[in-house]
Amino acid sequence: MKQTKRIPMPVRYGINLVLTLALWGVLAAMIASGVITNYWNGVLITIGINVILAVSLNIATGYLGQLPLGHAGFMAVGAYAGGIFMKATPLGALLKAGETGAAVPWIILALLIAGLTAGVFGLIIGIPALRLKGDYLAIITLGFGEIIRVVLTNVDSVLGFKFTYGAAGLKQIPKITSFNLVFLCVALTILIIHMVMKSKHGRAILSIRENQIAAESVGINTTYYKVAAFVLSAVFAGVAGCLYAGYLGSLVPSSFKFMKSIEILVMVVLGGMGSMLGSVIAASVLTVISELLRSVGDYRMVFYALLLVLMMIFRPKGLMGTYDFSMSRLLEKLINRGKAKPVPSAAEGEEAQRDE
Amino acid sequence: MNEKKTFQRGRLVPLPTNAFIPERDLEKTPILEASHLGIDFGGLTAVDDFNLTIGRTEIAGLIGPNGAGKTTVFNLLTKVYQPTRGMVMIDGYDTAGMNTVQVNKLGVARTFQNIRLFNALSVEDNVKLGMHNAIKYNMAAGVLRLPVYWKQERIAHERALELLSIFDMQDLADVPAGSLPYGAQRRLEIVRALATNPSLLLLDEPAAGMNPSETYELMENIVKIRDTFHIAVMLIEHDMSLVMGICEGICVLNFGKVIAKGTAEDIQSNPVVIEAYLGKKKEG
Numbered sequence: 160m161k162q163t164k165r166i167p168m169p170v171r172y173g174i175n176l177v178l179t180l181a182l183w184g185v186l187a188a189m190i191a192s193g194v195i196t197n198y199w200n201g202v203l204i205t206i207g208i209n210v211i212l213a214v215s216l217n218i219a220t221g222y223l224g225q226l227p228l229g230h231a232g233f234m235a236v237g238a239y240a241g242g243i244f245m246k247a248t249p250l251g252a253l254l255k256a257g258e259t260g261a262a263v264p265w266i267i268l269a270l271l272i273a274g275l276t277a278g279v280f281g282l283i284i285g286i287p288a289l290r291l292k293g294d295y296l297a298i299i300t301l302g303f304g305e306i307i308r309v310v311l312t313n314v315d316s317v318l319g320f321k322f323t324y325g326a327a328g329l330k331q332i333p334k335i336t337s338f339n340l341v342f343l344c345v346a347l348t349i350l351i352i353h354m355v356m357k358s359k360h361g362r363a364i365l366s367i368r369e370n371q372i373a374a375e376s377v378g379i380n381t382t383y384y385k386v387a388a389f390v391l392s393a394v395f396a397g398v399a400g401c402l403y404a405g406y407l408g409s410l411v412p413s414s415f416k417f418m419k420s421i422e423i424l425v426m427v428v429l430g431g432m433g434s435m436l437g438s439v440i441a442a443s444v445l446t447v448i449s450e451l452l453r454s455v456g457d458y459r460m461v462f463y464a465l466l467l468v469l470m471m472i473f474r475p476k477g478l479m480g481t482y483d484f485s486m487s488r489l490l491e492k493l494i495n496r497g498k499a500k501p502v503p504s505a506a507e508g509e510e511a512q513r514d515e
Numbered sequence: 516m517n518e519k520k521t522f523q524r525g526r527l528v529p530l531p532t533n534a535f536i537p538e539r540d541l542e543k544t545p546i547l548e549a550s551h552l553g554i555d556f557g558g559l560t561a562v563d564d565f566n567l568t569i570g571r572t573e574i575a576g577l578i579g580p581n582g583a584g585k586t587t588v589f590n591l592l593t594k595v596y597q598p599t600r601g602m603v604m605i606d607g608y609d610t611a612g613m614n615t616v617q618v619n620k621l622g623v624a625r626t627f628q629n630i631r632l633f634n635a636l637s638v639e640d641n642v643k644l645g646m647h648n649a650i651k652y653n654m655a656a657g658v659l660r661l662p663v664y665w666k667q668e669r670i671a672h673e674r675a676l677e678l679l680s681i682f683d684m685q686d687l688a689d690v691p692a693g694s695l696p697y698g699a700q701r702r703l704e705i706v707r708a709l710a711t712n713p714s715l716l717l718l719d720e721p722a723a724g725m726n727p728s729e730t731y732e733l734m735e736n737i738v739k740i741r742d743t744f745h746i747a748v749m750l751i752e753h754d755m756s757l758v759m760g761i762c763e764g765i766c767v768l769n770f771g772k773v774i775a776k777g778t779a780e781d782i783q784s785n786p787v788v789i790e791a792y793l794g795k796k797k798e799g
Contacts (some may be wrong), residue, residue, distance in 0.1 A: 358657030359650045369633035376646045378619035
C-alpha cells in the first residue's frame, strides 16, 4: 500500500473548530452590521432549529434505518417542558433586566430539561415501538405524535396547577433564543451526533440498518442500540423544541401537527438519509423556500410534494446520498494529489460541517 | 472473556452415544452438545432428533442434499430459531431461552449462506463490529473522546488489521464491504465472525462460488484458524473435497434427520449416504 499523507486527528478537530468559528464570526458580524436584517435573523434562527430537527431525525431514519413519523411529538414535548420550566424560573425577569450572564445557567438548564423530558418520552415510546418494523413503526410513532398534540390541546391544568393552557396555548415564555444560542446548539448537536456515530456505538447503530440478523450474530444487542438511537433522536428534537419555544415566546399545540413531522422527514429524505450534511443543506434550503413561499400559505405543501416526487425520480438517494462531507478528507486529497489515489477513508472520516 | 460464564446451569445431558470426538479433545468438555434437537414450522418437521457433539478443537462437517435442514440446524444452534424440542449445550451451559446475542457471547460465531455483511461500512468497520463487545468504553467516553476511546479504538484497529491479515486482506481495510468481490466477502464474513472471539465457528457454505484453487486455499486457512485460535469449526459444505479433506467428524443430514455420522472414510462408504445423494439402485 502506497503511503498517503494523513492529517492527524487533533489538526482535524482544529480545522473544524476554526471553520465553525469563522462561520459564526461572519454571520454574527453581518447581523451586527445590519447586512442581515432582523427578519432574516429570524429566518436564520428558524433554519438553525430546523437543522437540529433534521439531523436528529436523521439518526433514526438515516443511521438506524427506521421510519418514525412522530418527530413533531418529541419537539412538542421538549417545547412544552422547556417553556413551562422557563416560565417558572426568574429567567423572564433576568432577561428584562438585561442580566444575560445570570440567565445563562437557567437557559442551559431549560435546554437540558427539554432534551431529557423528550428523551424520556422517546424511551417510553421506543421500547414497545421498536419491536416493530417499517410501516408499523411509522404508524405507532404517528399515533404517538398525535396523542401528544391532542393531550396538549385538551389538558389545561394538572392537579389544579395551570400548566399547558390547552388549546389557547402557553404564553409569555421568556424569549431566550438568539442567533448565538441557536448557532451554539446546532454546532453542539452536530458535534455530539458526529462523535456518537464515529464510535463503537455509532457503528452498532449503522450495523442494524445494514443487516440486523448479522448484527445480532456478532453479539450486538440490537434492541438496546435501536432504543438508544431513538432516544438520542428524541433528545435533540426536545432541545430544538425548547429553542422554538424560546424563539416564539408562545406555544400552541396546533403547531406540532402531523404535517410538522412530515416537513422534517422531507428535509431528511431530500438531503439524503444517512448524510448529516444533506440534512443540514436540505433543512436550510427548505426553510428559506418556505419563507419565500409564505405568501401562498398552505399551497407550499404542494411544492414540497412536487419536490419530493422529482427528487425520488432523479435522485432517489437524496441530495447527498449517504455521503458525508469531510473538510479534512478534501484537504488530504489535495495534499496527496498526483500520488496514488487515496483509498476512501470511512474509518476516520471527519466532517467539517459543524455549522449550518 | 469472563462474562461468558454468567449463564451456568450445570451439565444435564449425557454425551450422545455415537459422538465423534478427536482423541485430543476427549478429556475436555465438548464445546457443543446438541441433544434431540428439533423444530417444526407449522406441520412441517424441518429438523428432528438431531444429536451432535463437537470437541474443543474439532473440525466438524454437516452435509446433506439440498433442503435437508443444514442451515436450519445452524439457525437452531445460534437461536435465530428457537428449537421446538431438545437442548443445546454450549461450553457446558444450557442455552434454553437465550437469544442470538447471548449465544454469541457464549462463544458461537457464524457466517451466512447468503452473505450478510454490513455493505455500506468499510471492511475494517465490519471487523470492528465483530469486536463490539470486546471494545470497552461507554457512550459518554465516546462522545467526549476520552483517552480510553482512543486507546480502545487503536487496539481495535490493530486487532482488525491483524485478523484481516489471516486472509491477506489488510490492504482492503478502507474499502466498503459491499464492493468486495464475492470470494473476499465470504472471507470477510469469516474474519468478522473470528473477531467476536468465538470458541465455535459455524461456517455456512464457506466455499460456495469459489474456484478449486480458492477452495484449497480456504481449506488451508480453516485448518490454520483452528490451529492458531484453538477453536472448533463446524461447516456446512457441498464441496466434498473440502469436507473430506479437513473434517474430522462428519454428520449427514437428510429430510431433517441424521442418517450417518463418523469420519470421512465411514461416510464415503456408507450405503445410506450414497442412497441419499444418488438415489436407490433400481431392483432387477
